[in-house]
Amino acid sequence: MKKIIPSLLSADFWCLKDQLLELRQLGVDTLHVDVMDGNFVPNISLGVPIVESLSKHSDFILDVHLMIANPEQYVMAFKKAGADILTVHIEATNHIHRLMQQIRETGCKAGVSLNPGTPVEFIKPILHLADVVLVMSVNPGFGGQQFLSETLEKIATLQNWKQAFNYNYVVEVDGGINVETAKSVLDAGAEWLVSGSGVFKGDISHNIAQLNGILLK
Numbered sequence: 001m002k003k004i005i006p007s008l009l010s011a012d013f014w015c016l017k018d019q020l021l022e023l024r025q026l027g028v029d030t031l032h033v034d035v036m037d038g039n040f041v042p043n044i045s046l047g048v049p050i051v052e053s054l055s056k057h058s059d060f061i062l063d064v065h066l067m068i069a070n071p072e073q074y075v076m077a078f079k080k081a082g083a084d085i086l087t088v089h090i091e092a093t094n095h096i097h098r099l100m101q102q103i104r105e106t107g108c109k110a111g112v113s114l115n116p117g118t119p120v121e122f123i124k125p126i127l128h129l130a131d132v133v134l135v136m137s138v139n140p141g142f143g144g145q146q147f148l149s150e151t152l153e154k155i156a157t158l159q160n161w162k163q164a165f166n167y168n169y170v171v172e173v174d175g176g177i178n179v180e181t182a183k184s185v186l187d188a189g190a191e192w193l194v195s196g197s198g199v200f201k202g203d204i205s206h207n208i209a210q211l212n213g214i215l216l217k
Contacts, residue, residue: 002191004211005063007032007174009045010196019204020058026208030061032174032194035078037068040092041140048074048081055082063132063194065113065174067140068092072099079106087111087134087172090123100129111172115140120154124161130169132192133158137185138175147176152188159189179207182214 008031011019020031031054036045054062064083068074071088072095078086086108090096096112103110111132112123116139123133135158137151151173158171173190178198185193193215199207 002186002215003030003193004028004199004208004215005030005032005172005192005194006199007034007194007196008050009034010200012200019200020054020060022204023199023208024058024060026205027212028060028208030063030192032196033062033064033083035064035066035068036140039069040089041067048077051078051083052081061085063087063111063172065111065134066092072102075099075102075106075108079108083108085109085111085132087113087132089113089115089140091115091118096123097126097129100126104129113174114154116148116151120157127161127165127167127169130167132172133169134172134174134194135190136175137173137177140175147178147181147185149184151175152184155185155188155190179210179214182211183217186214 033051034045036043038044061084063085064078065087071092086103088099090112093099100110109131111134112130113134115136135151135154137147170191171189172192173185174194177193177195
């Protein structure tokens, strides 16, 4: 199922509750939670307490994206906090196969992500363990960046492999997704589109309506 997943990184935390209630009323069922440690990426953002609060007070599916070093150490903490999907970067671990197994053993869905400069072939050996494959279409660390069109080939390759080898993963894309870029990403084979500024900048209802309109074309 194709859908838009708002990224909390671009939300206004002064009025976060109101924004999330509005998104839920608009039919949004999943939130993307970017976790950054200032080490793996040059920024610090959301953590376990935010996930725990979201899980306690809402019924959103929580798509937690760990942009952190040593992600193995934090899998159980985020599971206990209420994460439904845990996505880790292949660049952040020396043992991606074991880490994907670790995530699945907690009961979370397991996601693997790769940065724009990482060849898609690097994750091919563990695709049978993936519930989600997240293609970063910007260099991770900051919201509001411009979409990198060279990542479209990765998206298409992943969708082709999914069909050819009967994999069960969802192709997700994060970075620079808005009304100008959504169609090309969908045409390449993406199914879940993570959008931060494209959802939260300006009128949320209008932005969601426009993006959903592109999904339905």
